[in-house]
Amino acid sequence: MLSSIDIHSSVAVYVQIENHVQFAIASGKLKPGDQLPSVRELSERLEVNPNTVAKAYRDLEVMGLLYTRRGMGVFVNRGIEGKCREECRRRIIGRLHEVVMEAKAAGLESDDIGEIVAKSQTFEGSPYGQTPASLLALAKKRR
Secondary structure, eight states, X not given: OXXXXXXXXXXXHHHHHHHHHHHXXXXXXXXXXOBOOOHHHHXXXXXXXXXXXXXXXXXXXXXXXXXXXXXXXXXXXXXXXXXXXXXXXXXXXXXXXXXXXXXXXXXOOHHHHHHHHHHHTTOOSOTTXXXXXXXXXXXXXXX
């Protein structure tokens, strides 16, 4: 968790950090009471400005997902797993719906969309990484 971000992504770095934390809470990789890396440690690991990490942590604290204990660090709040999981699912379903509607509007068939989704599920990695060449090759597919 929080081992890489993609500076070339259209998603802002602080939002990528926020999303990674939310996804980790929703999936159970981060549990209530778990301590997150310090701002300095995470900024060095990700090679980003410490202010970027601090902003992400502040936003997550405002959302109620994290809390800070002065001199101790940043921790995952208790009782937020279900709320976090539901919110992540809601956002992802909304984005998937939007993408499927765009695909249909662009003339992709249901089989094409299904093939892309199935192949995408086989890849591991960051949600903000580059699209694998084997998936991009599907763009040349003709009916």
